[in-house]
Amino acid sequence: MPSRSPSSAARATPSADFVVVANRLPVDRVVESDGQTGWRTSPGGLVSALEPVMRSNDGAWIGWHGNPDERLDAFTHNDLELVPVPLSAQEVQEYYEGFSNATLWPLYHDVIAPPEFHREWWEAYVAVNRRFADRAAEVAAEGAVVWVQDYQLQLVPRMLRESRPDLRIGFFLHIPFPPTELFSQIPWRRQLLEGLLGADLVGFQLPEAAANFVRLVRQRVGYKTQRDHITLPDGRQVRAKPFAISIDTAGFEELARQPATERRAAEIRENLGNPRQILLGVDRLDYTKGLGQRLRAFGELLSDGALDDNEAVFIQVATPSRERVDQYRLLRDDIDRLVGRINGESGHIGPQPVTYLHSSYPRTEMAALYRAADVMVVTPLRDGMNLVAKEFVACRVDGAGALVLSEFAGAADELKQAFLVNPYDINGMKSGMLAAMRSDKRELARRMRAMRKQVTEHDISAWADSFLTELRREV
Ligand code: G6P
Numbered sequence: 001m002p003s004r005s006p007s008s009a010a011r012a013t014p015s016a017d018f019v020v021v022a023n024r025l026p027v028d029r030v031v032e033s034d035g036q037t038g039w040r041t042s043p044g045g046l047v048s049a050l051e052p053v054m055r056s057n058d059g060a061w062i063g064w065h066g067n068p069d070e071r072l073d074a075f076t077h078n079d080l081e082l083v084p085v086p087l088s089a090q091e092v093q094e095y096y097e098g099f100s101n102a103t104l105w106p107l108y109h110d111v112i113a114p115p116e117f118h119r120e121w122w123e124a125y126v127a128v129n130r131r132f133a134d135r136a137a138e139v140a141a142e143g144a145v146v147w148v149q150d151y152q153l154q155l156v157p158r159m160l161r162e163s164r165p166d167l168r169i170g171f172f173l174h175i176p177f178p179p180t181e182l183f184s185q186i187p188w189r190r191q192l193l194e195g196l197l198g199a200d201l202v203g204f205q206l207p208e209a210a211a212n213f214v215r216l217v218r219q220r221v222g223y224k225t226q227r228d229h230i231t232l233p234d235g236r237q238v239r240a241k242p243f244a245i246s247i248d249t250a251g252f253e254e255l256a257r258q259p260a261t262e263r264r265a266a267e268i269r270e271n272l273g274n275p276r277q278i279l280l281g282v283d284r285l286d287y288t289k290g291l292g293q294r295l296r297a298f299g300e301l302l303s304d305g306a307l308d309d310n311e312a313v314f315i316q317v318a319t320p321s322r323e324r325v326d327q328y329r330l331l332r333d334d335i336d337r338l339v340g341r342i343n344g345e346s347g348h349i350g351p352q353p354v355t356y357l358h359s360s361y362p363r364t365e366m367a368a369l370y371r372a373a374d375v376m377v378v379t380p381l382r383d384g385m386n387l388v389a390k391e392f393v394a395c396r397v398d399g400a401g402a403l404v405l406s407e408f409a410g411a412a413d414e415l416k417q418a419f420l421v422n423p424y425d426i427n428g429m430k431s432g433m434l435a436a437m438r439s440d441k442r443e444l445a446r447r448m449r450a451m452r453k454q455v456t457e458h459d460i461s462a463w464a465d466s467f468l469t470e471l472r473r474e475v
């Protein structure tokens with residue numbers, strides 16, 4: 001692997017009192033106007049939530065920088081200490097595209113796509129988790145708090161505890177944790193559970209997920225459990241609790257209120273021929289998101305004549321994702337075909353029923369889309385939380401707009417005033433979309449008010465605070 005330092009100041013290994021360990025660093029590489037490469041903080045909410053904690057605690061973030069076969073020194077960007085972990089091209093294939101995204105991802109999402117089990121993938125997962133754990137062990141100061149993120153790194157807590165028992169270790173799973181029968185399919189189920197048990201606190205999005213984990217530990221590892229507490233043979237206690245993740249609500253609100261955003265929202269409506277209703281979907285192009293079912297439901301509303309072409313249009317933003325994984329390639333072809341069919345059948349000249357955008361957009365454009373929409377359609381087949389639903393609500397500073405939301409998104413636990421639908425039930429989704437489109441303004445405003453209260457009171461910093469407070473609590 002070639003070794004070089006990025007343009008920002010390269011540093012010797014930092015010594016940090018607060019360490020985040022995640023598969024990805026919170027920065028994207030950009031080419032500046034002078035041709036030099038630099039970094040831009042990626043738009044994710046996690047980094048904005050953890051930034052203040054990192055600044056006040058000499059924090060460091062350990063993660064992959066996104067490029068295979070490249071070693072980089074630790075560096076600072078916007079005063080954040082970033083510690084890149086290298087992955088070879090083969091590890092990207094086996095650890096990231098393979099075990100993380102073709103074994104664990106489908107299995108943890110209700111086996112919507114068949115998970116593949118390959119022993120070489122597992123070995124790569126172990127080796128890469130070891131590398132992350134070793135790097136965290138080097139970077140963490142005596143007694144530091146280390147917060148490990150998500151399904152790609154489930155073995156890190158135990159590996160880290162073995163080398164650094166002085167640390168306080170937390171783990172948060174951003175995706176669903178499957179029911180015991182599904183988890184039990186994994187040939188390496190016990191190692192994964194023991195990996196997580198290296199943490200002092202294991203956080204999940206929903207209470208059911210935490211309960212699934214505790215049950216599995218009791219059944220498969222045989223440790224004593226009492227409600228959300230697990231007692232290990234050496235007497236150490238591990239807690240498993242829900243912490244529903246959220247967004248930078250104030251940040252989205254501020255963006256949504258800007259005159260430029262309002263102007264752009266009006267322009268979007270104009271470009272679509274000022275239809276009476278704009279439905280909007282925004283997702284990574286992932287088979288868990290239920291894009292096909294949702295578009296089919298919309299297509300049927302048009303072909304049934306329940307909606308006429310001039311009445312409603314659908315904008316679907318599908319951000320490219322994991323494009324080298326087979327299931328994602330197949331999905332892309334399916335969605336391309338489906339959109340082509342719906343638009344082809346519309347049989348009229350003018351704006352198409354479905355505007356399909358296979359691309360990613362900056363936050364400003366997303367805020368304008370959220371404001372331009374009448375009905376936001378978020379219908380995953382299974383989703384840990386779904387932050388798009390919360391972003392939409394945060395951006396509706398005008399108090400208008402309707403949310404159609406899948407019962408199988410974690411967000412449905414909190415956004416109860418959405419039009420809740422079962423994404424497997426096409427007729428039910430059609431009725432949900434129609435109900436959202438036909439509800440009167442006062443009813444929509446009442447629902448939106450309640451949902452906005454929820455995302456205002458429970459934003460991403462409240463999430464991070466509650467996790468870290470619980471992690472630091474002595475038991
Ligand atoms: C989900 C996962 C994250 C992941 C993100 C993007 O939200 O929970 O861990 O980073 O998808 O996927 P990618 O594979 O591009 O990192």
